Amino acid sequence: MTATLIDGKAIAENLRARIGASVAALRAEHGDTPGLAVVLVGDNPASQVYVRSKARQTAEAGMRSIEHKLPAETTQEELLALVARLNADPQVDGILVQLPLPAQIDADRVIEAIDPAKDVDGFHPINAGRLATGTGGLVPCTPLGCVTLLKSVRPDLAGLEAVVVGRSNIVGKPMALLLIAESCTVTVAHSRTRDLAAVCRRADILVAAVGRPEMVKADWIKPGAIVIDVGINRVAAPELGEGKTRLVGDVDTKGAMATAGAITPVPGGVGPMTIACLLANTLTAACARRG
Numbered sequence: 001m002t003a004t005l006i007d008g009k010a011i012a013e014n015l016r017a018r019i020g021a022s023v024a025a026l027r028a029e030h031g032d033t034p035g036l037a038v039v040l041v042g043d044n045p046a047s048q049v050y051v052r053s054k055a056r057q058t059a060e061a062g063m064r065s066i067e068h069k070l071p072a073e074t075t076q077e078e079l080l081a082l083v084a085r086l087n088a089d090p091q092v093d094g095i096l097v098q099l100p101l102p103a104q105i106d107a108d109r110v111i112e113a114i115d116p117a118k119d120v121d122g123f124h125p126i127n128a129g130r131l132a133t134g135t136g137g138l139v140p141c142t143p144l145g146c147v148t149l150l151k152s153v154r155p156d157l158a159g160l161e162a163v164v165v166g167r168s169n170i171v172g173k174p175m176a177l178l179l180i181a182e183s184c185t186v187t188v189a190h191s192r193t194r195d196l197a198a199v200c201r202r203a204d205i206l207v208a209a210v211g212r213p214e215m216v217k218a219d220w221i222k223p224g225a226i227v228i229d230v231g232i233n234r235v236a237a238p239e240l241g242e243g244k245t246r247l248v249g250d251v252d253t254k255g256a257m258a259t260a261g262a263i264t265p266v267p268g269g270v271g272p273m274t275i276a277c278l279l280a281n282t283l284t285a286a287c288a289r290r291g
């Protein structure tokens with residue numbers, strides 16, 4: 001058996017096209033355009049690439065992209081003052097402060113300063129609490145994208161055994177909550193889990209979000225399982241030439257293809273869905289603010 005590849009790139013393009021149509025309709029109805037403010041502090045190269053992609057795709061969806069690039073020495077007070085200005089700016093519907101932040105800034109304090117109604121990352125404790133209690137709110141983009149990918153191959157997830165490997169606030173915890181909301185039976189595994197391979201083998205749905213290249217092996221996967229690989233790890237690729245690198249996920253994809261029922265590739269799986277869901281959250285925030 002060979003697993004179905006879940007084409008995140010195509011699913012994300014389709015979602016972005018639908019968001020673009022809704023943005024056009026909103027403009028026709030209200031005469032204004034949703035705006036997303038992205039704040040980048042410092043010069044982390046990976047963050048610069050993400051922020052450029054976000055800005056381009058925001059503009060392609062017909063929304064206003066407002067970029068703030070601050071120097072690496074920015075103080076916490078300066079960043080909090082910018083967040084306060086963006087909270088008060090009626091042109092701004094969504095605010096995203098790119099992580100990680102430089103060491104002198106307390107990321108939790110910055111996240112808590114963002115207006116929850118504009119928190120398109122879904123990281124504010126109010127939105128995290130809303131997700132935990134099933135009372136709405138903005139949902140973190142990567143897990144939201146993962147659920148969309150899962151439902152593309154299996155529309156009804158109720159009753160399935162799901163294992164989430166990773167317990168971060170950005171992916172693991174919200175992913176587990178979204179799967180509970182889909183009526184899955186959910187286990188959250190992590191670096192201290194005993195016999196991780198045996199836990200993973202129970203999973204009808206396996207979500208790997210640990211940030212360790214190809215850690216999940218083929219024989220950890222239950223035959224027919226749906227595997228969502230959240231990892232994006234750059235590794236050396238001497239076979240491509242000296243000094244070359246390539247991207248791999250947290251799952252040994254090649255090995256897993258023989259056992260899984262469906263799997264997301266890296267790149268081209270979860271990655272494109274994260275930005276598409278960011279645009280979806282910005283549209284959701286814009287519509288909510290307009291009533």
Ligand code: GUN
Pocket residue numbers: 096097098099100121141142170
């Ligand atoms: N850094 C890596 N992923 C993310 C994300 O989803 N949101 C923000 N703000 N920063 C990130």
